Amino acid sequence: MQEKNISIAGAGLVGSLLSLYLAKRGHKVEIFERRPDARKNLLDGGRSINLALSDRGLQALAKVGLEEKVLKEMAIPMYGRVMHSREGKLTYQPYGKEGQAINSVSRAGLNMLMMDEAEKRGVKIHFSQACADVDLENASAVYRNREGEERKVESDLLFGADGAFSAVRSIMQKTDRFSYSQEYIEHGYKELEIPAGPNGEFLLEKNALHIWPRGSYMLIALPNPDASFTCTLFFPMDGEVSFASLDTVDKARSFFEKEFADALDMMPNFDRDWQENPDSSLVIIRCFPWTRNAKVALIGDASHAIVPFYGQGMNAGFEDCFVLDRLMDEYGDDWEGLLKAYEVERKPDADAIADLAMRNFVEMRDLTGDPEFLLRKKIEVRFSEKYPEKWSPLYSLVTFSPEVRYSDAIALGKRQDELMAEIMSMPNIHENWDSPEVEERMLALAEKL
Amino acid sequence: MQEKNISIAGAGLVGSLLSLYLAKRGHKVEIFERRPDARKNLLDGGRSINLALSDRGLQALAKVGLEEKVLKEMAIPMYGRVMHSREGKLTYQPYGKEGQAINSVSRAGLNMLMMDEAEKRGVKIHFSQACADVDLENASAVYRNREGEERKVESDLLFGADGAFSAVRSIMQKTDRFSYSQEYIEHGYKELEIPAGPNGEFLLEKNALHIWPRGSYMLIALPNPDASFTCTLFFPMDGEVSFASLDTVDKARSFFEKEFADALDMMPNFDRDWQENPDSSLVIIRCFPWTRNAKVALIGDASHAIVPFYGQGMNAGFEDCFVLDRLMDEYGDDWEGLLKAYEVERKPDADAIADLAMRNFVEMRDLTGDPEFLLRKKIEVRFSEKYPEKWSPLYSLVTFSPEVRYSDAIALGKRQDELMAEIMSMPNIHENWDSPEVEERMLALAEKL
Structure with a gap:
């Protein structure tokens, strides 16, 4: 294999993991990250929705030897969803079979762990380097530091792992026949906190993802290792019931009293x-x-940013790396063939998970409060466990x-x-x-799948 | 009414027309155009698909007193389509009722006429001024000339009429909750020419739009005042039968001999x-x-660029101006209300014509060669003429x-x-x-519309 000088724009989750994959194959890898080193300067205010790490992500971490370390050091398994009704009634729904879980991890914590690993394995990470320009023909880029000083970096190959607002992609966007869309959904989000209890205990079931489904919006909570929960309200940005309409903290508080009373009781810092x-x-x-030109490639959110409702954004980005790695086995030094195969294979999967994530929002905020839906899930789980x-x-x-x-x-x-x-339209399905x-009907129908 | 200083980025068709509407109301209007003055320096190489000016565009020109002038000085009415089969057989289909026509006009000619009119009416047009930055809060913009010199222009209101690759829009694109998409279709186009005949005569029926429908691609021709026709081949960019596959002029020529023999015979400059x-x-x-902020607004292709297959791109942009003018009557000095109403009213219409234009491509390239489709059209025309x-x-x-x-x-x-x-599924419809x-069945069905 021919060793390459490879630049990566972005030391986020996907950029860091990609660097591990490339370094493992002997390439010389340098990462240029827009932000300062989060390990030196604890930052907040950035996006910090907790992440749900699941099997696709774990599989990709395993291939660079990090699966166990991540699971052991920072993950809290969530075996199912706990739905909270307006009256505070709880309903539990397992995510999968006995023992199957998705894992609550801190975005920042996981990112720092992976940057540490990358540096240990010879990857050089340059911080406070904003990508200002890219030469798509030559895989060279200009990076600008906080003082406005620019430097040009040449490489054999450049990956844009610089997220949903990718600078590398914005250069590609101006080239002929580059199709592109950015679609803002009606809902936005705000983070709130349920701190640990007085004795450092979890105030809600620890090993679950909590949902307060309310039809057109929802609150969710994921556990943190310090026994707190990070809560996220997904809510319309504008309209009658929206962030715009809850324009004072008093209005917000009385709204929560009505809609999320049990959660509000556990939020001493709600106003702040x-x-x-x-x-x-x-x-x-x-x-x-x-x-472009077998020289520049987008990966992760830079090529396919999705809404967070399937917990698959990071997992999909990690899977990009995993697929790329398989293609490196297949194509060897033929980067042109490799990158073409990569985009052709991954694009339909990226589109599929984008659609699934949007659909799951409806499921989470609305259907998880619907007995019909919960019954359907119960029937499916029972059948799939048996067969x-x-x-x-x-x-x-x-x-x-x-x-x-x-x-x-x-x-x-x-x-x-x-x-x-068909199954749900069977007579007396709620009793039977x-x-x-x-079961027989399911068996017959399953033959058609 | 309060007189405003209004800047327009772009002196194209829509920018020029908009300036006429605004000047008419007493506003002080300046246009900043990226290109040099086409009236001084005849340019070619730019996009020059002939344009089909029809009633929406004419209505908008009429309101600034230009309809008759344009029709008289530069338009060639096209009363219908002439379809050319592979064997050279011609089929005629009228566009509408007796006397209804769309009009072939030269983009450059129309644009120059409108710039002349704008200047006559007090609009100042600055050329070779590329929009380099926009302050969306203050409607100010930075323009850069060919020498790289920049100047900042303050105004009360800024319109981005700077086309499909709008610089104003590219600034808006970076703001929160700005949804955007650029979608390149599979097909591209190439222009070819059928010159006038030896005695300066039109070699094809003058008052028609000619189509060579071939299923997945097509050739069209529109008449010019000098008796030539501008032909445009709409053709896949890549794939088995595509611009990429016809990679030598010999391959292209033998393809044309097979597919567009009658047209090729009239193209002495085909190779060139x-x-x-x-x-x-x-x-x-x-x-x-x-x-944005009741300060900056997009108009025409900058907000909704479409494919050319319904002949509605310019007409839709002109209609933007016409609608804006009506809203100026309604809203007076309330520009915030006016611009909000403008975008809310026009967006669904822009989306509709975008979809219609894509669908009409299928109609033109495929269905116009289909006897079933032509019969359906004939029935509709007959019925609509009677009722x-x-x-x-x-x-x-x-x-x-x-x-x-x-x-x-x-x-x-x-x-x-x-x-x-339903009508087309009636027994023996081809005979009856x-x-x-x-007719009776149509009458009954039409009640349901």
Whole structure:
């Protein structure tokens, strides 16, 4: 294999992981990161939605030897969802089979761990280096530091791992036949906190993701190792019930008293959080092609930023690295063939998870409060546990089955929806859901999948 | 009314027309145009697809007193389409009722006429002034000349009429919650020429738009006042049959011999045109919002660039000006209300014509060669001529009925499609298309519209 000088713009989660994959193959890797080193200067105010690390992400971490370390040092497994009704009634729904979990991790913590590892393995990370220009023909780039000083960096190959607002992509956007979209959804989010209890205990079930589904909006909470929960309110930005309409902390508080009373009781810092934490927007980024001239390639959020409702944004970006690694085996030094294959293979999967994530928002905020929906899930889980080779629920395909492509999962999910509609229309399904008749019917229908 | 200092970025078709509307109301208007003055330096190489000026555009020109002048000085009416089969057989299809036509005009000629008029009416046009930056809060902008010298221009209001690759929009794109997409379609285009005949005569029917429909691609020709025709090949950029595959002029020539023999016979400069004229791409631009802070607004292609297949790109941009003018009557000095109403009203119409234009590509390149489709059109035209108050074909709604919004036209067209499917499934429709039974059925169905 021919050793290359490879630059990566962005030392975020995907840029750091990519550097580990490339360094492992003997390439000389340098990362240029816009922000200062978070390990020296603890930053806040940045995006900090907790992340749900699941099997696709874990598989990608395993390949560079980091799966166990991450699971052991920073992950809290969440085996299911706990739904909170307006009256404070709790309903539990497991995510998968016995023992299957998604993992709550801190974005910042995971990022720092991976930067440490990258540096240990010979990757050089330059901080406070904003990408100011890219030469797409030559994989060279200009980086500007905080003092406004610019330096030009030449390399054989440049990866843009610089996130949803990628500077590398903004250069590509101006080239002919580069299709691109940025779509802001109606909802934004605000973070709030449920701190640990008086004795350092978790005030809610620790090993679960908590949801307060309220139809057109929702609150969620993920556990942190310090026994606090990071809560996120996903809420319309404008309109009758929106961040714009809750324009004083008093209005917000009385809204929470009505809608999220049990959560509010555990939020001593509600007033401060509401006022100080921003109303942040949510954007979906799609583009194609992802590569130019076999010299420059986009990866992670830079090529496909999605909404956070399937917990797959980071996992999809990590999977990009995993796929790229497989293609490096296949293509060897043929980077032109490799990068072409990479974008052609990954694009449909990126589109699929973007759509799935938007759909899951409806599921989380609305359907998880719907008994019909919960029953359907129960029937599917029961059947798939008994006949795992015949049926795997869509959520499991996406979350626990990295061997199934996102694009195949979405297609299979569509067929499952049709079949489950038949099951749910069986007479007295609410009483007979676990009867032999339903099981037989499921068996017959599953043949059609 | 309060007189304002208004800047317009872009002296193209829409920028020039907008300046006329604003000057008429007593505002002080200055235009900053990236290119040099085309009237001094005849340019070529730019985009020059002939334009089809139709009723929406004419209505907007009429309001500033330019309709007659344009029709008289530069327009060639086209009353219908002439389809050319591979064997050279011609089929004629009128666009509307007796006397209704779309008008072939030269983009450059029309633009120069409108710049002349704008200057006559007190608008100052500055050339070779590329928009380098915009302050969206203050409607000020920085323009850079060919020597790289920059100047800052303050104004009360700034319109970005700077086209599909708008610099003003690119600044707005970086602001929060600005949704945006640029979508390159699979097809591009190349221009070719059919010159006038030996005695200065038109070699094809003058008062028609010519189409060589070939399924997945097509050639079209529009008449020019000098008796030449500008031909445009709309063709896939990549793939088996594409610009990429016709990579020598010999390959292109033998392809034309097979597919467009009658046209090729009239193209003495085919080899030169094929080699010298670029393969240009086609892009669809969508975005929202179109205005910021009641200070900056996008108009024309800057806010909604579409593909050229409905002949509505310029007409839609002119209609933007016409609508804005009506809103100026309604809102007076309330520019905040006015600009909000403008973007909310125009966005669905811009989306509708974008979709219609894409669909019309399929109609032009494929369906105009389909006897079933031609029969359907014939039935519709016959019926609408007899019962004009009961039925107006979609093409007529879009092209000849400026009182109907694009968004209403697309909705009505959808319902018409369903009804015409019923008509076309009547037994022996090919023989009985003009029978009383079909007419009665149409009358009954039309009640449902």
